[in-house]
Amino acid sequence: MKRKRPSQPRSRAKREDTTPSRGVFTRRALLVLATQAGVLGVLGKKLYDLQVHEGDHLRDLAARNRTSKRLLAPARGQIVDRFGLQLAGNKVNWRALLMPEETTDIHATIARFGQIIALDERDQARIERDLRHIRKYVPVALKDFLSWDDMARIELNAPSLPGVLIDVGTTRLYPYGPQLAHIVGYVAPPNERDVASAPMMALPGMRAGRAGIEQTQDLLLRGAPGSVEMEVNSKGRVMGEMDRVDGQQGDEVVLTIDAGLQQMVLNRIGDQAASVVVMDCRNGEVLAMVSTPSFDPSLFDSGVSHAQWIEWTNNVRTPLINKTVAGVYPPGSTFKPAVALAALQSGLVNPQDRFTCPGYYDMGGVRFHCWSRWGHGSITMQQALMYSCDVYFYLAARKIGMEPIKAMANGFGLGTKLDIELPHTRAGVIPTPEWRQKRGYHWNGGDTVNAGIGQGFVQVTPLELATYVSRIASGRNVTPHLVRKVNETASERTPLDIAPSLQIPDEHLAIIRQGMFDVVNAPRGTAPKARLSLPDVAMAGKTGSAQVRRVSRALRESGHFNSMNLPGKSAPMRSSSALLLMMPRAMPLRL
């Protein structure tokens, strides 16, 4: 009986032991469970945030760590002549680029690159300039026109050149070089203003038009940029190309120029300093436009050397200036048809009125000479044009005054800024008393007399003269232009049948045209050497010789006057310009 008792407390004790420990375990378990649940919850929340909330952003960051994306400069549009011959195109240019954001020490990388591929002072200066102005994500061109050996050396040393990559781009090509430099123009690396106006211009290989058609049609020629996505390693080395979207090439600009004719004209000119404009007098299409001497436009693509620039700018024959649109010269006797038309239009001079030329004209104590020492006698307007008599036009100018002459000359394109697709064009000057007074000088009768033969203050450009003679030939307001179409879209042309009339009576134009026909074809005309030997082709024309220096009476009377023999420190001091305008006697029928 007593054996059972001790068992009771044991079992009680056992019960007492068991109950509290189970409670502790339960609390601890709950605590652990709660902790685990909390941790799991936090992890789950974090995982949810990473996967769902920030998933896209983080995926993008990861991809950026693995890939490098950059913009590609588009190929510049072509410029072609009227038959599709390439006047400005692109050639392949393998080059080394540096991605500044993919190297930790830019200058160390450049220095290392310089040990592998020689960088001259100009390269280094350009790289420094680009690094200062270009954003970090835009690559900087280290070296253009790499050879295969250059590229092999760069690839071999790739591990020590972080951020350096080899890229293929294009550079401008001018197949006709100096022959069309003044028309086509040239491109040059963009400046800060270009980049500010269009960030695309910061891309390596982008060029801005700086002259000629390249400048005036620059926005059309630029195109739209493309992009390339590359796989890179942790050091920024390119491991492969993942995606490429080529840029959109700029528009193709088709000119009215015939490159073959341009070449022929240049061959005829030889090494003379001259300007020639061949224009279709029915619609103003410029077929050839030559200004000599010229220059090599491709030299501007990577920057002209200082020595070359000095050579060009010190050259008295001004090779960089397109003289056809920016050179102003006294028109000399080529101005006489305009004076004749103004005289007829004024009603103060009739075609059959005769003026007497004794070889000179005295006014206010000054003697104005005719080019013929013996004079031309009593002559009509048509004869005056044929002989190019100076005295007739002295008298005509004095009779009508400068205002009608200016109005007529301007109407025919002289002394006006012509709207042709070229930059840096200048307008000539048809002076009037008011024009002179604005400059603080008094206009006198002698100024009118001089202007009557295209001397004194009268100045025109060769393009103005070409427009002038085209308008005499057509009687219409034809305007010169160089762009025929852009891509396949024809530019607005001005055919003969819609160009507005100049409102000059046909009988007046007929007198001028006949006088100019006689210049070339009559036995006593001044330009028999301009007569064509082609059958059934009759041309009209007008000669002109503009003198810059005053000729003394003694020298003139010696009979040995030749401007090339005049003394002078430099050629311009004794310069004279020889001009000839030519036009068809009758307008061709076909448009």
Added chain:
Amino acid sequence: MIEHGNGGADAAAPLARDIMTDTLLRDPVNHDHAPGQAVADAE
């Protein structure tokens, strides 16, 4: 226009004649393709 060319009748006239002859023989306005050796053949 010829700079320092002295007289237009002597210096510019022969040049203008040759250029006009080339232009008329080549006749670029009435061709759709670049004329070949028309001028050279004619001469």
